[in-house]
Amino acid sequence: MEQQHLILTDLSRSFGATKAVDRVTLDIPPGQFVGIIGPSGAGKSTMLRLINRLVEPTGGSIHHGATDVTALRGRALRQWRRDCAMIFQQFNLIERLDVLTNVLTGRLAEHGFLSSMAMRFSDAERAMAIQALERLDLVPQALKRAGALSGGQQQRVAIAKALLQRPRIMLADEPIASLDPGNATRVMEALRSINRDDGLTVLVNLHTLDTARAYCHRIVAMRFGRIMFDGTPAQLTPDVVRDIYGSEGLAHFDEGVTSTAARVPALA
Numbered sequence: 001m002e003q004q005h006l007i008l009t010d011l012s013r014s015f016g017a018t019k020a021v022d023r024v025t026l027d028i029p030p031g032q033f034v035g036i037i038g039p040s041g042a043g044k045s046t047m048l049r050l051i052n053r054l055v056e057p058t059g060g061s062i063h064h065g066a067t068d069v070t071a072l073r074g075r076a077l078r079q080w081r082r083d084c085a086m087i088f089q090q091f092n093l094i095e096r097l098d099v100l101t102n103v104l105t106g107r108l109a110e111h112g113f114l115s116s117m118a119m120r121f122s123d124a125e126r127a128m129a130i131q132a133l134e135r136l137d138l139v140p141q142a143l144k145r146a147g148a149l150s151g152g153q154q155q156r157v158a159i160a161k162a163l164l165q166r167p168r169i170m171l172a173d174e175p176i177a178s179l180d181p182g183n184a185t186r187v188m189e190a191l192r193s194i195n196r197d198d199g200l201t202v203l204v205n206l207h208t209l210d211t212a213r214a215y216c217h218r219i220v221a222m223r224f225g226r227i228m229f230d231g232t233p234a235q236l237t238p239d240v241v242r243d244i245y246g247s248e249g250l251a252h253f254d255e256g257v258t259s260t261a262a263r264v265p266a267l268a
């Protein structure tokens with residue numbers, strides 16, 4: 001069951017004349033930690049949204065094992081969205097609710113309409129939520145208002161909430177872009193732990209090459225909607241980086257192979 005590859009074949013999405021994702025083909029084995037890098041507007045976000053069907057493709061296909069993800073409808077589509085949890089740069093928590101309740105909302109997809117409205121959760125679900133908070137070092141914050149937490153803590157709450165879906169794939173769209181380095185490290189460590197300990201496949205969009213190098217088994221670089229590079233961190237040499245970001249982008253990098261925390265500017 002867990003041995004299913006996620007396979008994108010000629011996956012495309014246009015917005016008017018813009019080819020946001022342009023014939024992307026990727027085979028992602030289960031349990032891989034994949035970093036997606038590339039300049040602003042390269043199509044990274046659209047690709048993750050295509051995978052969990054927040055955005056519909058204009059061409060190509062997505063398969064998970066034998067399942068044609070692009071054809072899923074109704075209940076099967078809802079199940080797919082549970083299988084691939086998504087976390088966002090802006091956390092997407094309900095700030096006025098406490099942390100524990102926010103984490104429990106990760107279970108709402110399993111509930112009927114009425115019990116969702118009443119936010120009624122079982123003891124087993126509460127135990128799951130507390131276990132997730134323990135893993136993410138957030139038990140002391142459990143009864144605090146989510147909006148009162150630091151950005152890094154809020155992102156860890158978002159990860160705990162995502163874990164309550166019991167996903168098989170974790171999609172993370174620039175999860176550390178608005179965090180300071182210390183909090184960014186804790187969030188990346190949390191993603192690494194669920195990848196290693198739970199065997200979840202992780203696909204994470206990143207703006208910083210050094211983070212991608214430090215955490216990912218595989219780096220996929222996009223530009224103009226296309227894949228420019230697909231390989232290991234060691235294969236991502238300065239020449240390859242120049243191809244991905246162009247010479248303008250490269251000027252922001254330390255020429256050493258272990259560059260850089262600089263955000264790469266948009267390339268026209």
Ligand SMILES: Nc1ncnc2c1ncn2[C@@H]1O[C@H](COP(=O)(O)OP(=O)(O)OP(=O)(O)O)[C@@H](O)[C@H]1O
Pocket residue numbers: 015018019020021038039040041042043044045046047
């Ligand atoms: N809903 C939309 N409507 C119109 N154009 C869109 C939409 N979503 C994305 N695009 C365009 O598609 C292209 C790819 O955008 P996308 O957000 O996927 O890139 P990205 O690599 O994630 O960029 P960033 O790093 O800045 O988030 C861009 O040109 C963007 O303007």
